[in-house]
Amino acid sequence: MGRFHAHADGTMHTHDGHDGHDDHGHDHGQDRDVGDHGGYVETGATRVNVLQGILAENDRIAADNRADLVAAGVRTVNLMSSPGAGKTTLLRRTIIALGEQLRVGVLEGDIATSIDADQLSGLGATVSLVNTSNGFGGECHLDAVMVRSGLGRLPLADLDLLVIENVGNLVCPAEFDVGEAAKAMIYAVTEGEEKPLKYPVMFRAAEVVVVNKIDLLPHLDFDLGLFLANLHDVNPHAVVIQASARTGEGVDEWCDWLRGTAQAR
Amino acid sequence: MHEMSLCQAIADTVSAQADGASVRQVNVRIGYLRQVVPESLLFSWEVLTMDTPLAGCTLDVEHVPAVVVCAGCGARTTLDLPVLACSSCASHDVELVSGEEFLIVSMDVAEEVG
Numbered sequence: 001m002g003r004f005h006a007h008a009d010g011t012m013h014t015h016d017g018h019d020g021h022d023d024h025g026h027d028h029g030q031d032r033d034v035g036d037h038g039g040y041v042e043t044g045a046t047r048v049n050v051l052q053g054i055l056a057e058n059d060r061i062a063a064d065n066r067a068d069l070v071a072a073g074v075r076t077v078n079l080m081s082s083p084g085a086g087k088t089t090l091l092r093r094t095i096i097a098l099g100e101q102l103r104v105g106v107l108e109g110d111i112a113t114s115i116d117a118d119q120l121s122g123l124g125a126t127v128s129l130v131n132t133s134n135g136f137g138g139e140c141h142l143d144a145v146m147v148r149s150g151l152g153r154l155p156l157a158d159l160d161l162l163v164i165e166n167v168g169n170l171v172c173p174a175e176f177d178v179g180e181a182a183k184a185m186i187y188a189v190t191e192g193e194e195k196p197l198k199y200p201v202m203f204r205a206a207e208v209v210v211v212n213k214i215d216l217l218p219h220l221d222f223d224l225g226l227f228l229a230n231l232h233d234v235n236p237h238a239v240v241i242q243a244s245a246r247t248g249e250g251v252d253e254w255c256d257w258l259r260g261t262a263q264a265r
Numbered sequence: 266m267h268e269m270s271l272c273q274a275i276a277d278t279v280s281a282q283a284d285g286a287s288v289r290q291v292n293v294r295i296g297y298l299r300q301v302v303p304e305s306l307l308f309s310w311e312v313l314t315m316d317t318p319l320a321g322c323t324l325d326v327e328h329v330p331a332v333v334v335c336a337g338c339g340a341r342t343t344l345d346l347p348v349l350a351c352s353s354c355a356s357h358d359v360e361l362v363s364g365e366e367f368l369i370v371s372m373d374v375a376e377e378v379g
Contacts, residue, residue: 044375044376045289045290045373045374045375045376046373046374046376047292047371047372047373047374048282048371048372048373048374049370049371050278050279050282050369050370050371050372051368051369051370051371052278052368052369053367053368053369054271054274054275054278054293054295054367054368054369055271055274055367056274056278057274057277057278058274139267139270140267141267141270143270171267171300172267172270172300174300175267175299175300176267176270197346197347197348199300200298200300200347201298201299201300204298204347232357233348233349233350233357234347234348234349236349236357
């Protein structure tokens with residue numbers, strides 16, 4: 001598979017190991033670029049500039065989503081975390097707490113099943129489920145197209161706040177703009193102190209990090225101070241809320257943050 | 266494992282721009298602060314382009330190091346860890362000048378045989 005080449009300027013290239021193909025006796029009837037340098041163009045080929053973001057199409061649709069949500073007066077939060085960090089439990093509490101003041105919608109992303117959406121139904125929020133297994137190969141994240149289809153099933157004119165519960169995953173959801181106003185993260189103290197350094201993209205993208213399950217702290221070796229230092233190293237601006245979705249501690253503060261977001265429009 | 270999605274996005278863009286021409290190689294630029302696994306990206310590219318007009322097309326990935334410039338002392342730091350801090354004075358007041366690239370730079374298109 002990929003081979004790395006360090007260059008004098010400090011950049012590193014990965015080249016597809018297609019040259020290995022020849023060992024298998026394949027003849028594709030054309031010259032292959034098996035060279036080590038990105039600037040090299042094989043004879044008979046012309047380099048054409050593209051200069052387009054890899055996710056440009058996603059970002060274009062995300063901009064459409066954002067425009068529709070803003071036009072409908074809906075503030076939208078993209079909620080991300082590992083599987084099992086407590087997104088759905090916190091959302092249940094949130095819907096109950098905010099239900100009197102804000103009309104809340106939830107766009108629920110799951111690879112399969114409606115278990116989370118079922119847990120949230122009957123609490124007064126409008127829930128739209130997007131099973132990402134309908135996407136290419138069971139996606140590990142929501143992208144702008146999936147969210148667009150989910151938005152079509154929500155009465156945006158009747159909502160004040162929309163929470164997009166992303167697929168449980170610390171890597172992929174962070175890369176995809178779906179049209180939200182803010183990204184939020186839930187992080188459970190059972191996940192260890194070092195994850196901000198291992199999954200910096202998501203921790204950097206989050207405006208707020210809810211540190212969940214703090215009721216378990218007496219039973220764990222989790223070093224809260226070290227975690228907060230690691231978080232600060234990758235994202236000095238993140239708002240931190242310590243909470244327990246199980247006991248309800250910190251839920252008011254989280255709702256205040258959401259409420260502030262909802263009123264900021 | 267969003268590399269498959271990324272490859273799909275690359276293939277869609279390249280196919281549209283190539284307009285039927287044979288693409289030998291696609292050149293992309295990805296910053297170190299993007300969580301893309303190179304091996305996974307190249308594997309996904311092979312699988313995704315198999316039995317398509319892009320079959321056999323090479324994906325060339327240029328990795329761009331993450332570099333910050335300190336607002337206080339002006340030092341440039343190439344990051345080994347995703348910690349946005351100045352290696353000279355330890356300040357966190359730094360500006361990221363590279364490392365978030367996520368770009369399809371160019372493609373090498375076969376010249377038509379006259």
